[in-house]
Amino acid sequence: MKKDLQMLRASRSGVDLLEYQTTLKSRLTLSGVGVHTGTAVSIHFSPADSDTGIVFRRVDKGASGQLIRALAAEVGATDLCTGLGNPEGDHVATVEHLMAALSAMGVDNVAIEIDGPEVPIMDGSAAVFVEAFRRTGIVQLSEKRRYIRVVKPVRIDIGKSWAEFLPYDGTRFEIDIDFDSPAIGRQFFAVDLSPEIFAREVAHARTFGFIKDVERLWAAGYALGSSLENSVVIGEDHNVINMDGLRYPDEFVRHKMLDAVGDLALAGARFIGCFSSYRGGHRVNAAALRHLLTDHSAFEIVEATRRERGRRPEMIAVNAPVYAPWMI
Template structure:
């Protein structure tokens, strides 16, 4: 087991730029993407290089989410958007990259192979650089939930970052699946990041009519057809579907901008519900305390026992 070190509590950025090229899943447009090192407290900031500055900058935060239909889209006050950010953001966050300036020459992040694995592999290969600012963390002191129909998402007190996800589809190819893991770089890179996005053959034509899934194929998604997986290579994991839902949740929750020391529980939850949870969380300040990640982990018991402990104010 990896021992926690002092640098684990400090912010990190990339050691050098990383470049990707690919096609957007929904727009079908070919795009060039470059990840750059960024200063402490920058977070994740996108820059549309195909548009004119200064209107082309889009911060990736929970309050800049503008659309959650089939993917997470962020936008700025000038109407500039970046679509399908969740896999990249999940990879950055899980690999310990706190600050990154992201240049993209189109409207959508390339889907790559449909998972976060290509991003994770390159981030690990390049490595990260320690910065002289502490990581912040939100410590859950009370549980908080959002519900929509038979779906729910919540976060409850827990002494370390943890995630539970469960899904239930009528398709026999999927059915009921669940997974529960500690959220750290090793677990994400070993067990989660390679899980691909998925879709159903009966929905393809409708999505294309709506202008979605224009770049989708069995090279970048799992296709479920007649209750069977149509991809010749099959699945990467028996429960690849729920693992991918966890990839999405990691990316969606990373838009909070700080670590969450608590246990996320998603039941049939997706991008919309994940973002609703963060929005409710930010307006229920009595359910959490904001402090440094080191304080959150080392002094979790004391934080939980102190009813007045609220920590710093959250900066939006």
């Protein structure tokens, strides 16, 4: 399998590039419940200027609510979800599905107001967010978009898990999971990411869990809003107990890919390279991203520049400012 993957990587001829940053066309509101808190929450998305990035503000905190930037440096928790900010103060939890949808659908700048501590889980996937962004519309701004291009391999190992970034002419994810449960087992899924592929092949994959873990999670304050409406649940007999079954035969690994797309979106810019992981999760994803961004010899900041009308954009290295969203 590894040789086949290397051949596929080598055969890739290019990456679809956008020259300019984007934002949403108009304001958008969604409502739901937090999968861990179980509380009702509304989330409001507003268009934002170039170089704003993705920023959250807890409106339930009133005037004291601080802006929380969707960046790796703001990651405060990786237990069962990815949280931003100070868990003891202003924070927003379970951002990964939303961040995956924003990143994969090409939305660079959004101001997000949320009236609770957790992004609503919706149906447990990113599909509701994807459809909402498509319905609202995405518009181009005047400033150039920057990318993080991986120029040398970077790898981390945590116990039996590992993750690595490799140079690659595209944005590729290769996710390998391995569970003891026969309902999941070992599954592998890989794609070159684009808005169309994400919407069709990844966005509908739901979060999942085991019914044997429910009481332990409740006692720890997690999964209070989890249900068969927003989670794939594996029963004591190792079968999926949801009446509608799975959306994909390998929905479990596709959801792990969805999580990885969202976690890596916290780089603050899209990456050009290949991300691979084995037995990964939020903690591994966050550690791998931090390892990449702290090794300035492993990446360069580039812009897509079209030298002639009608020709494919080229990637041109640029001098990054002293402070930039992707810096730790």
